[in-house]
Amino acid sequence: EPEVTQTPSHQVTQMGQEVILRCVPISNHLYFYWYRQILGQKVEFLVSFYNNEISEKSEIFDDQFSVERPDGSNFTLKIRSTKLEDSAMYFCASSGERADTQYFGPGTRLTVL
Amino acid sequence: DAKTTQPPSMDCAEGRAANLPCNHSTISGNEYVYWYRQIHSQGPQYIIHGLKNNETNEMASLIITEDRKSSTLILPHATLRDTAVYYCIAPHTGANSKLTFGKGITLSVRP
Numbered sequence A: 001e002p003e004v005t006q007t008p009s010h011q012v013t014q015m016g017q018e019v020i021l022r023c024v025p026i027s028n029h030l031y032f033y034w035y036r037q038i039l040g041q042k043v044e045f046l047v048s049f050y051n052n053e054i055s056e057k058s059e060i061f062d063d064q065f066s067v068e069r070p071d072g073s074n075f076t077l078k079i080r081s082t083k084l085e086d087s088a089m090y091f092c093a094s095s096g097e098r099a100d101t102q103y104f105g106p107g108t109r110l111t112v113l
Numbered sequence B: 001d002a003k004t005t006q007p008p009s010m011d012c013a014e015g016r017a018a019n020l021p022c023n024h025s026t027i028s029g030n031e032y033v034y035w036y037r038q039i040h041s042q043g044p045q046y047i048i049h050g051l052k053n054n055e056t057n058e059m060a061s062l063i064i065t066e067d068r069k070s071s072t073l074i075l076p077h078a079t080l081r082d083t084a085v086y087y088c089i090a091p092h093t094g095a096n097s098k099l100t101f102g103k104g105i106t107l108s109v110r111p
Helices: none
Strands: A005-007 A010-013 A019-024 A031-037 A043-050 A053-057 A065-068 A075-079 A088-095 A108-112 B009-013 B018-023 B033-038 B045-050 B061-064 B070-075 B084-089 B105-110
Touching: A005 A088, A010 A019, A019 A031, A019 A088, A019 A108, A043 A065, A043 A075, A075 A088, B009 B018, B018 B033, B018 B084, B018 B105, B033 B061, B045 B061, B045 B070, B070 B084
Parallel strands: A010 A108, B009 B105
Antiparallel strands: A005 A019, A019 A075, A031 A043, A031 A088, A043 A053, A065 A075, A088 A108, B018 B070, B033 B045, B033 B084, B061 B070, B084 B105
């Protein structure tokens, strides 16, 4: 069964450093998303992406964040200058042509020291 | 998204049916009800969704009341591996709609 994959599974970085989180969505999907979950808190929407453009973003997704689909398979989330409060699980999701059901990856645990 | 309300927790015995309720009294006519679950800190896992009719798949059944103001997710024979947080979500209809996760209901399956 096709699935969303994410790398790395765990990323440790120093405050102020740039990180890139990578996702490979399900191959024929057209809609892509990033969510995050701070430890013990709810899963929060960050951004949705379609046709090489951001469709919607939350208040969390400020100028420090960017997304890109650099090729036909990867979907990335970049945090330019990480802060301690960016420590969280980051989940990528994708959905197909009808943009209905979103399928999530296993997540990347980001730890900012 | 339509607001959904779930009790914070419930438990059931292994092998028994787990019935997880959800209220969504403000749901509009074309908004689906989705159920996801999250086991520990893993990515949310899609379970099932429905609009008006009851739905069944290999994981669960979804019963939606006729007025669509509430629904019940049924795990027919719960196992220990079904212990998780279950989320009932009613996203806005439309392409690329975000999912708004609440606190969900924590299901504990006891041996």
